[in-house]
Amino acid sequence: xxxxxxxxxxxxxxxxxxxxxxxxxxxxxxxxxxxxxxxxxxxxxxxxxxxxxxxxxxxxxxxxxxxxxxxxxxxxxxxxxxxxxxxxxxxxxxxxxxxxxxxxxxxxxxxxxxxxxxxxxxxxxxxxxxxxxxxxxxxxxxxxxxxxxxxxxxxxxxxxxxxxxxxxxxxxxxxxxxxxxxxxxxxxxxxxxxxxxxxxxxxxxxxxxxxxxxxxxxxxxxxxxxxxxxxxxxxxxxxxxxxxxxxxxxxxxxxxxxxxxxxxx
Numbered sequence: 001x002x003x004x005x006x007x008x009x010x011x012x013x014x015x016x017x018x019x020x021x022x023x024x025x026x027x028x029x030x031x032x033x034x035x036x037x038x039x040x041x042x043x044x045x046x047x048x049x050x051x052x053x054x055x056x057x058x059x060x061x062x063x064x065x066x067x068x069x070x071x072x073x074x075x076x077x078x079x080x081x082x083x084x085x086x087x088x089x090x091x092x093x094x095x096x097x098x099x100x101x102x103x104x105x106x107x108x109x110x111x112x113x114x115x116x117x118x119x120x121x122x123x124x125x126x127x128x129x130x131x132x133x134x135x136x137x138x139x140x141x142x143x144x145x146x147x148x149x150x151x152x153x154x155x156x157x158x159x160x161x162x163x164x165x166x167x168x169x170x171x172x173x174x175x176x177x178x179x180x181x182x183x184x185x186x187x188x189x190x191x192x193x194x195x196x197x198x199x200x201x202x203x204x205x206x207x208x209x210x211x212x213x214x215x216x217x218x219x220x221x222x223x224x225x226x227x228x229x230x231x232x233x234x235x236x237x238x239x240x241x242x243x244x245x246x247x248x249x250x251x252x253x254x255x256x257x258x259x260x261x262x263x264x265x
């Protein structure tokens with residue numbers, strides 16, 4: 001399993017290929033100057049930079065813990081990029097997203113995970129359930145699994161609905177040490193029979209230093225318009241402290257998940 005966190009690459013978007021009209025975020029397949037296709041998540045969409053912060057933190061923690069995630073990159077969108085786009089809605093989105101956005105490497109040929117067709121082993125299911133409890137990710141359900149099958153392996157995508165406390169920052173210190181009751185709807189919960197073992201292993205892997213490093217990747221410009229904290233540095237420290245507190249009290253969300261699982265089996 002990986003035990004270090006590498007810097008994210010930065011690419012320049014060169015071509016808007018096609019929109020992926022999913023929910024209100026309107027991601028798109030785009031090509032970058034490295035010749036690869038990416039699923040581009042826009043800072044000017046829906047919930048703005050907060051969704052990108054959730055994607056960044058969730059995706060990099062998943063990668064650190066050895067769970068398969070497409071590579072995340074910062075995607076720079078030039079000011080003039082949207083001027084030739086015919087669709088006014090897309091043009092507005094592109095204009096609102098000038099600067100750094102976030103993108104996932106496009107997994108060509110991947111298909112949506114279907115729990116009636118593919119069932120993960122107990123260890124992988126437990127790892128993903130544990131991760132989503134840590135991140136308070138409410139969006140990995142039967143209705144919307146946010147996972148792909150690619151080359152017969154399970155890959156995670158889309159952590160934008162994680163860390164939902166940061167949309168208000170109300171009582172965030174208390175939120176950090178609460179169980180995650182929405183785990184009862186998790187698509188993999190019924191197979192997650194190794195949560196205790198995963199908790200022990202992941203608590204050792206996800207060190208405070210690793211958390212600090214992942215949070216440090218948040219671009220300052222994604223926090224520039226926030227007024228919750230007096231400085232950007234304090235804002236980043238709050239994200240790190242939330243994760244550290246949650247990790248220190250992981251037995252609470254593990255027990256909640258185990259209790260919810262008992263109602264399914």
